[in-house]
Amino acid sequence: MRISVIGCGYLGAVHAACMAKLGHDVVGIDVDPRKVELLEAGEAPFYEPGLPELLAEVRATGRLRFTTDMSQASAADVHFLCVGTPQVHGEFRADLTYVESAFAELSPHLKPGDVVAGKSTVPVGTAEALAARLEGTGAVLVWNPEFLREGFAVKDTLHPDRLVYGLPTDDDGEPTPVGVAAREVLDEVYATPLADRTPLVVTDYATAQLVKVAANSFLATKISFINAMAELCEATGADVTRLADAIGYDARIGRRFLNAGLGFGGGCLPKDIRAFMARAGELGVSDALSFLREVDSINMRRRVRMVDLAREVCHGSIVGRRVAVLGASFKPDSDDVRDSPALSIAAQMQLQGAHVTVTDPQGIVNARAKWPDLRFAETALEAAEDADVVLLATEWAEYRALEPDKLGEVVAHRRILDGRNVLDPRAWRAAGWTYRALGRP
Numbered sequence: 001m002r003i004s005v006i007g008c009g010y011l012g013a014v015h016a017a018c019m020a021k022l023g024h025d026v027v028g029i030d031v032d033p034r035k036v037e038l039l040e041a042g043e044a045p046f047y048e049p050g051l052p053e054l055l056a057e058v059r060a061t062g063r064l065r066f067t068t069d070m071s072q073a074s075a076a077d078v079h080f081l082c083v084g085t086p087q088v089h090g091e092f093r094a095d096l097t098y099v100e101s102a103f104a105e106l107s108p109h110l111k112p113g114d115v116v117a118g119k120s121t122v123p124v125g126t127a128e129a130l131a132a133r134l135e136g137t138g139a140v141l142v143w144n145p146e147f148l149r150e151g152f153a154v155k156d157t158l159h160p161d162r163l164v165y166g167l168p169t170d171d172d173g174e175p176t177p178v179g180v181a182a183r184e185v186l187d188e189v190y191a192t193p194l195a196d197r198t199p200l201v202v203t204d205y206a207t208a209q210l211v212k213v214a215a216n217s218f219l220a221t222k223i224s225f226i227n228a229m230a231e232l233c234e235a236t237g238a239d240v241t242r243l244a245d246a247i248g249y250d251a252r253i254g255r256r257f258l259n260a261g262l263g264f265g266g267g268c269l270p271k272d273i274r275a276f277m278a279r280a281g282e283l284g285v286s287d288a289l290s291f292l293r294e295v296d297s298i299n300m301r302r303r304v305r306m307v308d309l310a311r312e313v314c315h316g317s318i319v320g321r322r323v324a325v326l327g328a329s330f331k332p333d334s335d336d337v338r339d340s341p342a343l344s345i346a347a348q349m350q351l352q353g354a355h356v357t358v359t360d361p362q363g364i365v366n367a368r369a370k371w372p373d374l375r376f377a378e379t380a381l382e383a384a385e386d387a388d389v390v391l392l393a394t395e396w397a398e399y400r401a402l403e404p405d406k407l408g409e410v411v412a413h414r415r416i417l418d419g420r421n422v423l424d425p426r427a428w429r430a431a432g433w434t435y436r437a438l439g440r441p
């Protein structure tokens with residue numbers, strides 16, 4: 001198929017490369033000339049494991065190119081909308097400016113029979129409004145939410161755990177004739193994963209849009225649930241990691257996404273639960289999602305509690321103390337620092353008078369752009385030099401593998417805060433470290 005991908009960020013660049021890998025002819029379109037230039041040169045504009053290799057492979061086939069010129073979309077028959085939907089500054093709702101402008105810029109290049117597939121995460125109702133604007137053009141809108149995780153984006157796109165198509169439907173909820181035709185087009189786009197028996201849910205616009213925010217809300221709730229248990233563990237001397245193991249053995253609960261610690265960040269879970277609450281308010285059903293307010297509060301409390309813990313191990317004050325923060329990205333295997341718990345804690349400690357040095361294997365460039373006043377170091381050992389306290393904030397493999405004695409040689413005081421509950425407390429204590437974590441004795 002001939003495909004255009006509008007918006008080549010963390011989602012779109014990976015989607016474009018994966019569509020080419022599946023055998024399609026793809027043009028990626030972005031308004032950011034720097035991103036396009038890098039992608040055209042075969043380079044990934046951000047860190048995502050496997051993406052550089054995939055770009056090299058598919059660029060060599062000639063099936064993938066990138067441009068800033070929206071008119072190039074006219075050669076494609078399927079158009080994936082992958083632009084950002086960030087949180088409006090100071091409010092909960094999603095900023096749909098980029099969706100609006102991308103859609104307006106794409107529209108003149110559409111022809112009858114074209115399929116526009118929305119992938120961005122949007123408030124329910126957005127697809128219906130966009131579809132109305134296509135009436136009379138012969139092009140059809142489908143909503144095809146994306147569930148990839150950063151760090152696993154290539155694998156998740158090539159081998160998704162499910163596909164969801166939101167199609168135009170009639171009054172009985174059945175796909176309209178153009179909806180049926182659009183479904184056939186999507187089936188061709190996803191022929192390879194469908195042949196691998198990827199579960200497919202075919203539904204209406206509203207359900208497809210809600211599936212996405214419901215999934216992210218559930219994941220956020222699961223994380224905040226275990227972090228609430230961590231608060232109880234802290235009050236009672238219990239161990240939240242053992243608690244998670246034990247409840248996780250119940251297949252109805254499951255162990256995944258029960259890792260307590262600094263909580264969730266990133267460009268998706270935090271803004272998606274807030275936008276969902278805002279949309280529920282507009283729909284007059286805000287009570288239905290009032291629990292998400294608590295999910296958000298529990299999550300944000302983790303960050304405050306970690307600063308308190310730093311104060312506790314530094315005998316009541318972090319003013320003038322040297323703090324090494326290991327991790328800047330919101331999760332390992334990503335350079336994404338959007339709403340990163342690690343950076344938010346680093347910045348809070350700096351504001352409260354600590355001398356903070358942050359390190360990260362991939363996230364320093366983005367972190368420095370966002371927080372230019374923080375100090376940065378290339379390695380954990382450099383960051384920890386003369387530190388009064390070390391905080392493991394993002395569980396990169398290399399930080400999990402740190403040797404207590406080796407790190408102990410460079411610090412001023414052997415105090416470690418395990419923000420992700422990934423270190424072995426016994427090993428660190430045996431090497432003379434004060435070890436503290438959230439919800440673990």
Ligand SMILES: NC(=O)C1=CN([C@@H]2O[C@H](COP(=O)(O)OP(=O)(O)OC[C@H]3O[C@@H](n4cnc5c(N)ncnc54)[C@H](O)[C@@H]3O)[C@@H](O)[C@H]2O)C=CC1
Pocket residue numbers: 006007008009010011012029030031032035082083084085098101102103105119120121122146147148149150267268
């Ligand atoms: N990052 C992720 O892991 C996932 C993101 N999503 C959703 O996908 C959407 C995109 O997210 P990200 O890729 O993370 O955002 P991003 O900010 O990394 O990428 C968005 C891209 O769109 C481009 N853009 C903006 N306006 C444009 C226009 N008019 N024409 C062409 N390009 C334009 C920007 O320059 C940028 O490169 C969001 O709605 C997000 O919630 C969904 C699943 C996973």
Ligand SMILES: O=C(O)[C@H]1O[C@H](OP(=O)(O)OP(=O)(O)OC[C@H]2O[C@@H](n3ccc(=O)[nH]c3=O)[C@H](O)[C@@H]2O)[C@H](O)[C@@H](O)[C@@H]1O
Pocket residue numbers: 121146147148149150151216219223256257258259260261262263264265266267268269330331
């Ligand atoms: O909509 C999106 O953009 C994506 O959001 C998340 O993916 P992602 O943001 O890449 O990262 P996750 O792996 O979900 O982690 C999110 C945050 O939760 C934290 N987390 C995760 C798991 C856990 O047990 N505990 C925990 O604190 C991570 O450290 C990270 O800060 C979802 O997992 C994807 O399915 C979804 O497509």
